Amino acid sequence: MDKNENFFERVYQIARLIPYGRVTSYGAIARHLGSGRSARMVGWAMNASHGLEDVPAHRVVNSKGILTGKHHFEGTNLMQQLLESEGAVIENNQIVNFKELYWEP
């Protein structure tokens, strides 16, 4: 039981550590968890974090800085709106200044 939340909880914790106006990638989180190539699991954990307000999933994108998961948000551009609100520049579902906002745990 607690094991289940354990892995998820770690992903949430990392996401919660992301400062305002910063973004990170699934791979970075996965690598921090010790499973460099299990980035898919990070996405899965994010899927479970929908109802959690403390998890800024909109700040988590793939290594390209593309808002891959925006499809999972309520609005079509909610994820983009949130990121733009934080000073990010989104273009074509991709963060233009991704490397500038890139934050590693």
Add this chain to the structure above:
DNA sequence: TACGTGACAAGAG
């Protein structure tokens, strides 16, 4: 218990 799925990443052709 076993198979399929999933918001990715990296390597090889």
Add this chain to the structure above:
DNA sequence: TCTCTTGCCACGT
């Protein structure tokens, strides 16, 4: 340089 394939791990059915 671009596209395709494989690997990875845990959850859901």
